[in-house]
Amino acid sequence: MIVWALLCISYHKSLYAKPIDKQSVLAALTLNLARFTTWPDSDNPVLNVCVIGNNVVQTSFSNLNVKTINGKKVQLLNRSRLRPLEHCQVIFFGDLKKNLAKRALIDIVGQDTLTIGEGIDFLKAGGMVALEQQRGKMQLNINLPVVQQTGLVVSSRILNLATIFEFPAGKE
Numbered sequence: 407m408i409v410w411a412l413l414c415i416s417y418h419k420s421l422y423a424k425p426i427d428k429q430s431v432l433a434a435l436t437l438n439l440a441r442f443t444t445w446p447d448s449d450n451p452v453l454n455v456c457v458i459g460n461n462v463v464q465t466s467f468s469n470l471n472v473k474t475i476n477g478k479k480v481q482l483l484n485r486s487r488l489r490p491l492e493h494c495q496v497i498f499f500g501d502l503k504k505n506l507a508k509r510a511l512i513d514i515v516g517q518d519t520l521t522i523g524e525g526i527d528f529l530k531a532g533g534m535v536a537l538e539q540q541r542g543k544m545q546l547n548i549n550l551p552v553v554q555q556t557g558l559v560v561s562s563r564i565l566n567l568a569t570i571f572e573f574p575a576g577k578e
Contacts, residue, residue, distance in 0.1 A: 429466035436498045436522050442564045446557035453478040456485040459500030499523035518557045530573050
């Protein structure tokens with residue numbers, strides 16, 4: 407009888423459980439990556455997280471209601487027009503054509519900006535972190551030479567979880 411009651415309760419909860427969409431997972435992972443990254447200008451009280459993508463991508467970030475990361479006030483900025491990017495400490499490239507992403511990555515070379523996108527092609531274009539869904543799980547891929555060219559420090563805990571790639575910046 408107790409087992410039957412537990413089954414009924416768990417079935418009832420699963421009926422009302424809200425499914426987690428891919429974009430929400432990518433948004434949450436992006437902000438968690440920011441938590442495990444250190445910027446050289448750590449005195450800045452604001453962390454500008456710029457989001458490039460369609461309305462679904464923008465909404466997935468705004469739904470997180472993040473107030474602070476590592477003591478810094480998080481400011482989510484919509485950059486669907488790809489400008490301006492110079493004040494971004496984190497940029498998530500969502501739903502963007504490869505050639506546009508590559509151009510934007512070239513524009514920010516030399517800045518201490520954590521760049522996050524999807525797929526290995528993003529790393530080949532000069533991105534730092536690529537998130538990729540494989541067999542129902544998110545795979546974390548890091549282009550280590552591009553990260554090392556900046557003043558950013560990604561936690562060893564993240565590096566240990568990731569698959570490390572070594573694509574020179576902007577080479578395909």
